[in-house]
Amino acid sequence: MLLGCIADDFTGATDLANMLVGGGMRCIQTIGVPQGPAPDADAVVVALKSRTIAPQDAVAQSLAALAWLKTNGCRQLYFKYCSTFDSTPRGNIGPVIDALMQVLGTSFTIACPAFPENGRTIFRGYLYVGDVLLSESGMKDHPLTPMKDANLVRVLQAQTRHKVGLARYDTVASGTAALRERFAALQHDGCGIAVVDAVSNADLDTIGAACADMPLVTAGSGVALGLPANFRQAGQLAHAGEAARLPRIDGYAGIVSGSCSVATNAQVAEWKKTRPAFRIDVRSLAAGEAQVQAALDWARARIAREPVLVYATSSPEEVKAVQAELGAEHAGRIVEQALAALAQGMVELGARKLIVAGGETAGAVVNRLGIKVLRIGPQIDPGVPWTLSAGEPAIALALKSGNFGATDFFAKALEMLK
Numbered sequence: 001m002l003l004g005c006i007a008d009d010f011t012g013a014t015d016l017a018n019m020l021v022g023g024g025m026r027c028i029q030t031i032g033v034p035q036g037p038a039p040d041a042d043a044v045v046v047a048l049k050s051r052t053i054a055p056q057d058a059v060a061q062s063l064a065a066l067a068w069l070k071t072n073g074c075r076q077l078y079f080k081y082c083s084t085f086d087s088t089p090r091g092n093i094g095p096v097i098d099a100l101m102q103v104l105g106t107s108f109t110i111a112c113p114a115f116p117e118n119g120r121t122i123f124r125g126y127l128y129v130g131d132v133l134l135s136e137s138g139m140k141d142h143p144l145t146p147m148k149d150a151n152l153v154r155v156l157q158a159q160t161r162h163k164v165g166l167a168r169y170d171t172v173a174s175g176t177a178a179l180r181e182r183f184a185a186l187q188h189d190g191c192g193i194a195v196v197d198a199v200s201n202a203d204l205d206t207i208g209a210a211c212a213d214m215p216l217v218t219a220g221s222g223v224a225l226g227l228p229a230n231f232r233q234a235g236q237l238a239h240a241g242e243a244a245r246l247p248r249i250d251g252y253a254g255i256v257s258g259s260c261s262v263a264t265n266a267q268v269a270e271w272k273k274t275r276p277a278f279r280i281d282v283r284s285l286a287a288g289e290a291q292v293q294a295a296l297d298w299a300r301a302r303i304a305r306e307p308v309l310v311y312a313t314s315s316p317e318e319v320k321a322v323q324a325e326l327g328a329e330h331a332g333r334i335v336e337q338a339l340a341a342l343a344q345g346m347v348e349l350g351a352r353k354l355i356v357a358g359g360e361t362a363g364a365v366v367n368r369l370g371i372k373v374l375r376i377g378p379q380i381d382p383g384v385p386w387t388l389s390a391g392e393p394a395i396a397l398a399l400k401s402g403n404f405g406a407t408d409f410f411a412k413a414l415e416m417l418k
């Protein structure tokens with residue numbers, strides 16, 4: 001294992017893993033901290049759910065992940081957080097960085113959530129989301145981590161014991177050597193963490209190269225663009241070109257969709273034009289009617305002939321109406337559980353290719369199937385790769401959160417496995 005990664009949420013972990021595979025690293029994602037030896041891979045991403053839990057719990061989980069990664073020989077550690085730096089003055093980004101630095105025995109690291117291709121850029125320490133400052137974006141009203149200050153030096157300084165400095169864009173634009181000099185100067189001034197400006201993929205390459213010798217890198221998924229080149233230059237990365245290869249999977253195909261995002265609504269509508277689909281009625285489900293059994297009977301009659309879609313996906317108005325009747329949390333939970341049971345039912349019918357739409361829905365499905373380890377395969381659409389579960393039976397899984405994927409995502413994803 002060359003690179004060990006700790007991600008503070010599940011879909012963020014997949015995003016990072018997808019990026020590393022794109023850079024030629026064979027990559028595994030684990031759900032939670034595994035036990036035993038690591039599977040054969042160049043990079044392993046441990047997916048935690050630590051973004052908004054109590055800081056001491058986030059630190060404990062992150063250190064457990066670090067201990068496992070170190071035991072399995074990782075040479076560099078990457079702490080992945082959200083590209084909008086989701087956190088509060090209590091944490092969890094700062095406290096986790098502090099703890100990782102202490103255990104790794106390192107006195108300096110970077111902090112860089114930039115992801116220019118997704119509109120996240122940093123200039124003079126200020127984080128932009130598209131054309132507006134973070135503090136003017138939708139993130140200012142986030143229910144759990146409202147981001148009301150776009151200045152990352154200030155935001156991070158409130159969370160960490162280390163002095164936070166800034167490596168400005170002018171320096172990054174001057175190249176790797178200049179950036180390394182800046183890091184040395186900041187360290188000389190007593191800084192432990194440097195927020196680094198980045199507005200383009202070229203900047204991420206420069207930053208990646210400048211971090212080659214750092215025991216710890218902390219960032220969004222963007223900086224991962226620049227890291228594989230370091231290992232390649234050191235002659236450590238032998239598998240370039242085949243990093244995304246997965247063994248061929250035979251079996252039926254099923255799709256379950258619990259996302260109600262704009263993109264998923266369009267994807268379900270597109271599929272339904274020409275292919276079989278079964279709609280879960282949430283009110284009937286809540287009333288205890290045998291919706292799961294009805295959907296499974298429907299799927300059993302078709303799945304051997306063609307891929308089937310079962311969905312709870314609805315328009316925003318329908319979702320609001322159902323939530324008003326049942327409560328948002330209750331509605332969400334019963335739908336997630338029903339779709340997870342359906343995914344399991346499809347696997348029992350012989351499905352070995354599963355597409356799941358919805359971040360929470362994907363979490364529920366993976367839990368129900370008892371999946372702990374995923375090998376990351378080729379990208380379907382930006383941010384969403386095919387993955388293959390470890391264990392028996394091996395299942396190809398495409399876990400698509402919210403607004404990801406083009407309108408023809410479902411058909412396109414299945415086409416790739418032919």
Ligand code: ADP
Nearest residue numbers: 258259312314332335336358359360361401402
């Ligand atoms: P996304 O990635 O788009 O946010 P998630 O799966 O994370 O999708 O979240 C969608 C939530 O909405 C889930 O909790 C799901 O169970 C719930 N849900 C799905 N369909 C409906 C519906 N028709 N009415 C109410 N809630 C629904």
